Amino acid sequence: MGEPYSEDMTEDNSGETARATPIRVFLLDDHEIVRRGIKDLLESQGDIVVVGESGSAVEAAARIPALRPDVAILDGRLPDGTGIDVCREVRSVDPSIHALILTSYDDDEALFSAIMAGAAGYVLKQVRGHDLIDTVRRVAAGQSMLDPAVTAQVLERVRRGPQVDPSIQQLTPQEQRILELIGEGMTNRQIGATLFLAEKTVKNYVSSMLAKLGLSSRTQAAIFATKHAQP
Amino acid sequence: MSDVAGGAKQGTRQPAGDPALAETGFDDLLREVLNRVHGVLDEQARWQLLLDAVVTMAADLSLDGLLSRIVRIAGDLAGAQYAALGVLNDGPDRRLRLFVTHGATEEQIQEIGDLPTGHGLLGLIIDRPEPLRLHDIAEHPASYGFPANHPPMRSFLGVPVRIRDKVFGNLYLTEKLGGGDFTAQDEEIVVALAAAAGVALENARLHEEAALRQRWLAATADIAALLSTVAPGPESLQVVVDRARDVSGADVAWIVAGADVDSLELQVVSGATGDPVAMSGVSLESSLAAHVVRTGVAISVEDMALDPRAVDVTGLLGWPAVGPAIIVPLRSSESMEGALALGWTRERRSWHLALDPTLPASFAEQATLALQVARGREDQQRLALFEDRDRIGRDLHDLVIQRLFAIGLSLESATPLADRPEVRSRLSAAVDDLDATIKDIRRSIFALSALDDATDVQAEVSRIVDRAATTLTFTPSLRFEGPVRTRIATHVVPDVLAVLGESLSNAARHAGATKVEVLLSAVDDVRLVVRDNGRGVPAVVTESGLSNMRQRAERLGGQCTVTPSPGGGTTVEWSVPLG
Numbered sequence: 001m002g003e004p005y006s007e008d009m010t011e012d013n014s015g016e017t018a019r020a021t022p023i024r025v026f027l028l029d030d031h032e033i034v035r036r037g038i039k040d041l042l043e044s045q046g047d048i049v050v051v052g053e054s055g056s057a058v059e060a061a062a063r064i065p066a067l068r069p070d071v072a073i074l075d076g077r078l079p080d081g082t083g084i085d086v087c088r089e090v091r092s093v094d095p096s097i098h099a100l101i102l103t104s105y106d107d108d109e110a111l112f113s114a115i116m117a118g119a120a121g122y123v124l125k126q127v128r129g130h131d132l133i134d135t136v137r138r139v140a141a142g143q144s145m146l147d148p149a150v151t152a153q154v155l156e157r158v159r160r161g162p163q164v165d166p167s168i169q170q171l172t173p174q175e176q177r178i179l180e181l182i183g184e185g186m187t188n189r190q191i192g193a194t195l196f197l198a199e200k201t202v203k204n205y206v207s208s209m210l211a212k213l214g215l216s217s218r219t220q221a222a223i224f225a226t227k228h229a230q231p
Numbered sequence: 232m233s234d235v236a237g238g239a240k241q242g243t244r245q246p247a248g249d250p251a252l253a254e255t256g257f258d259d260l261l262r263e264v265l266n267r268v269h270g271v272l273d274e275q276a277r278w279q280l281l282l283d284a285v286v287t288m289a290a291d292l293s294l295d296g297l298l299s300r301i302v303r304i305a306g307d308l309a310g311a312q313y314a315a316l317g318v319l320n321d322g323p324d325r326r327l328r329l330f331v332t333h334g335a336t337e338e339q340i341q342e343i344g345d346l347p348t349g350h351g352l353l354g355l356i357i358d359r360p361e362p363l364r365l366h367d368i369a370e371h372p373a374s375y376g377f378p379a380n381h382p383p384m385r386s387f388l389g390v391p392v393r394i395r396d397k398v399f400g401n402l403y404l405t406e407k408l409g410g411g412d413f414t415a416q417d418e419e420i421v422v423a424l425a426a427a428a429g430v431a432l433e434n435a436r437l438h439e440e441a442a443l444r445q446r447w448l449a450a451t452a453d454i455a456a457l458l459s460t461v462a463p464g465p466e467s468l469q470v471v472v473d474r475a476r477d478v479s480g481a482d483v484a485w486i487v488a489g490a491d492v493d494s495l496e497l498q499v500v501s502g503a504t505g506d507p508v509a510m511s512g513v514s515l516e517s518s519l520a521a522h523v524v525r526t527g528v529a530i531s532v533e534d535m536a537l538d539p540r541a542v543d544v545t546g547l548l549g550w551p552a553v554g555p556a557i558i559v560p561l562r563s564s565e566s567m568e569g570a571l572a573l574g575w576t577r578e579r580r581s582w583h584l585a586l587d588p589t590l591p592a593s594f595a596e597q598a599t600l601a602l603q604v605a606r607g608r609e610d611q612q613r614l615a616l617f618e619d620r621d622r623i624g625r626d627l628h629d630l631v632i633q634r635l636f637a638i639g640l641s642l643e644s645a646t647p648l649a650d651r652p653e654v655r656s657r658l659s660a661a662v663d664d665l666d667a668t669i670k671d672i673r674r675s676i677f678a679l680s681a682l683d684d685a686t687d688v689q690a691e692v693s694r695i696v697d698r699a700a701t702t703l704t705f706t707p708s709l710r711f712e713g714p715v716r717t718r719i720a721t722h723v724v725p726d727v728l729a730v731l732g733e734s735l736s737n738a739a740r741h742a743g744a745t746k747v748e749v750l751l752s753a754v755d756d757v758r759l760v761v762r763d764n765g766r767g768v769p770a771v772v773t774e775s776g777l778s779n780m781r782q783r784a785e786r787l788g789g790q791c792t793v794t795p796s797p798g799g800g801t802t803v804e805w806s807v808p809l810g
Contacts, residue, residue: 031633037640044644077629104632106673107714107753108689125632126666127639154717 022046023140026067027053028060028083029075029102034125038073038102038132045133057081065093070140073123076103076113087117088206092188092199098139114146115154116210118185121145144185155183171209178205277420281308284424288431297435301392301428302333302402308424309388309417311404316392317353318400327353327400329581334406335382342380351375352387353403360391360398362422366412368405388413392425394433402428439585447590450478454594455601463605468499471561471598472571476501479591480582481573482551485544486561487520488569495521495569503550510548518542519558520570529559529588535574551576555583559592561599571595624676632669639665670710687716688724692731692751699735703747707735712752719757720810726783727751727759727805730791733776734761734803741765744800756789756806764800780805 025042027035027050035053042048052067054060057078064072064086072090074083087099101117103110104125114122120139123132135145171179174195181191188202195202284304291297298316306314311334318329327349332340340346349357355373356363365387368374377384384405392399402425407413454474461467468486476484483502489495495518497510515521519541523530532538534554535545545553553574561569573591575583639662646658678693689711700706719727731749738744744765752758777793780803784791789807796802 029633031637033637034633034640037637037644040644041640044647104628104636104669104673106677106711108716111714111717125636126669127636127643127662128666150714150718154714157717 022049023071023136024049024051024067024069025136026051026060026064026069026072028055028057028064028072028078028086029053030055030078031075034075042133042136048133048136055079057083057086061086061089064090064097068094069097071136072097072099073102073136074099074117074119076101076105076110082210084113084117084210085203085207087119088188088203091118092190095187098142100135100139100145111146111150111154115151116182116206118182118187119146151183155179175205175209178202179209182206274416277308277416281420281423281427284308285427285431288427289434291431291435294432294435294439297431298329298331299333301424301431302331305390305402305421305424305428306333306404309404309413309421310408311388311413312406312408313382313384313404315403316400317347317349317357317403319349319357319398326350326357328584329400339382343378344380352389353401356389356391356401356403357398360393360401362391362418363387363389364413364415364418386412388418388421390418390421390425392428392432394429394436399429399432440587443585444587444590446478447594450474451594451597454598455604458598458601458605461605463602463609465499467602467605469501471595471602472499472501475571475573475591475594475598478594479557479573479586480575480579482576482579483545483553483574485572485574486569487515487518487524487572488561488567491568492521492524495524497544497548498569500548500550503545503548506548513542513544513547515542515544518544519556520572523558523560523570524562524568527560527562529557529592531555531557531583531588533580533583534577545574555580557583557586557588557591559588559595561595567602571598620679624679627672627676627679632672635665635669635672639669674709674711688719688727688751689716691724691728692749695728695731695735696749699739699747702736702739703744705745705747707747707749709749710751712750713754715751715753718753718809719751723757723787723807723810726787726807727757730759730780730783730803730805731761733780734759734805737776737803738763738765738801753809756808757810758804758806760802760804762796762800762802764796764798766799767795767801 025048027038029035029038032055035055039050039053042050051069052063054063055078057080060072060074061081072087074086076083078086083101083103087101090097091099099117099119101110101114101119101122102125103113103122105113107124110122110124113119121135121144123135139145177195178191181194186194188199188206191197192199192202197205288297288300288304291300298318302314302316305311305316313332313334315330315332317327318331320326320328327347330346332346335343347353352368352371352374355371365371367385368387369376369385371387386405386407388402388404390402390404392402402421404413404417404421407417454471457470457474458467461470468488472484472486475481481502483500485500485505486498487495488498493516495515497505497513497515499505500510517540519530519532519535519538522540532541532555535541535556536543536552536554541556545551554577556572556574558570558572561571571591573583573586642658642662642665646655646662649655649658674693677689692711693709696707696709731751735747735749738747738761744763746764748760748762750758750760750762752760777791781791784805784807787807789805791803791805793801793803
């Protein structure tokens, strides 16, 4: 039932993907069996080849720019970091590398992660529904799977916050500006250049914003609820 | 008593230096001296007697014991048949709060009725604290006579007793033994006794005060330990109120508390039976407790019933009638405001007078801190629970979903390898099942970490579906597709929830379904699908319900259809454009 969210997946799958060389993919996921499963699935197509894989965010951030894959498929959460940070780092070095965020959270979280990462889209960890192969082909061809209107919606939602505790969720004006530029798809380097900040500073900002808004927000909300519990 | 009037004969004087100057020894001494009272009492002996009296008085540290002892000694020293000590009120009206007598029998006291409060002649010495010696009470202009049944009294000697510079009370002596008047020497020696008595009283008072203070300090110190053994909530308040009543000697004690001053409620009571329903029904909007909560300052009142600011909780709830009371603030920095009240019956007002309100106030302060600590501990436990749920969610996410996903992927890639079509279709069905399981787990993760009061559409829909389980007697399946929290506009949410509620209640009431599927999707449009396997909903019901759902859809530019499901049952499909 129901196609997954993506505004432009209604066309015929095999349409415009004829290319001379196979699509080069890098896989980042800390579960080996997941990497194997995805690799088998992708390589069974013939026109996709997995050129590298890793279970570590740090390692991936170092290897991906060197390997220069067409598409990097990045698990959102890893033992030593987040796919979001890896994505931002890699694309700061080489904006021609397209990325997909792979996640087992739900669509809302995935969408948020993809936007914060500057990725071209996301793939939920479910076999059917999201056509991984088709998505990889489209992203390799330079398409973004994110609808700017939806991105704007997400950013708006982030700005409003989950309306739990203003003191926790409030973004500083600088963070607000950076969020805006992330929404425009800028890399850390580009944001740094725009706001006259060091790339590393931008990176730190992004990390702190993720902590404020991201997956940990529920626990923060719980802490808040506890603090304000009645006697 | 009668030994004074009759003049007992026996007794030997004990050596003055006896280390155990016991009361009996002292009384013997007294008697011996008084044996000679009919003649001229040896001045030397009287002064000796006074000195001994001073020593014994100083040894007596209980205020009540000391008062009656002073009265008796004064009567004996001056040779008066009746002696009394009137103790003044601390209040501005300066009347007598206590009247300790000696010489009158129980029956006489009974017959006289109410003890004097300090009018007439007694009042004269109160207003002008000077010794007063009279030949006949009745002749004095200030006297307004005795009550009926009062024993005859003529000669009179009144002497004020001071503690430092403040008049504590007055010694009243009447009916000089032998029928004469009180002499200047009598006056002199009673004045001397009064001076000594003042010192002794001061000592006793300080001692009692210190003992009381000590009791409160001990209670203040151990309340934290006491509270650490009970769960926060009414139980802990009960501990506080019981302890406070115990230490204060109050007849009734109670605690009023609430989130703020406008929501104060009687929480617990000690010394009376508290009916929770009746207690919560008492309006405390303009009570002394509310006043204390507002100002943060303790109040001491002489009579609750007479104070215009008070709500007479004791009267309303059938507790012992309280006169004097002390109310102290019981407030924590966050989320609780309240007051602790201590009340005494009018007969025991001296307990109230003896108590410095700062003592219960600091006890209450300490109790508040302890309550806060206890609450903090409970918060920590709650937080630990949340964190635990988060961890379970993470484990489901990090371990279970990954594996299922990986297995699904490998089945999917193995499917083309299968030669037989039925193997392929079975593999395909297994992949579908795995995907459905992954979605269920995702839903569980969401439920684990969602707060009970979360207001996003996903949480609300989940709640409605869970609630429907009770009327349906089974839990409907529920799936979400697409970023529903992001993409379903806030103004659409109430319609989604209303349509969902209507569809579920139709399925429960009319369809006799055994299975219901709910899908909320935010992919191409906002789409709510409720599908049941029941016998179909009666046309009448469908029409009214449908028209409502359709109106909601059309207002938002969408549509609503109710169609028979393939294989029986009904499918409600409601969709509106994404905002």
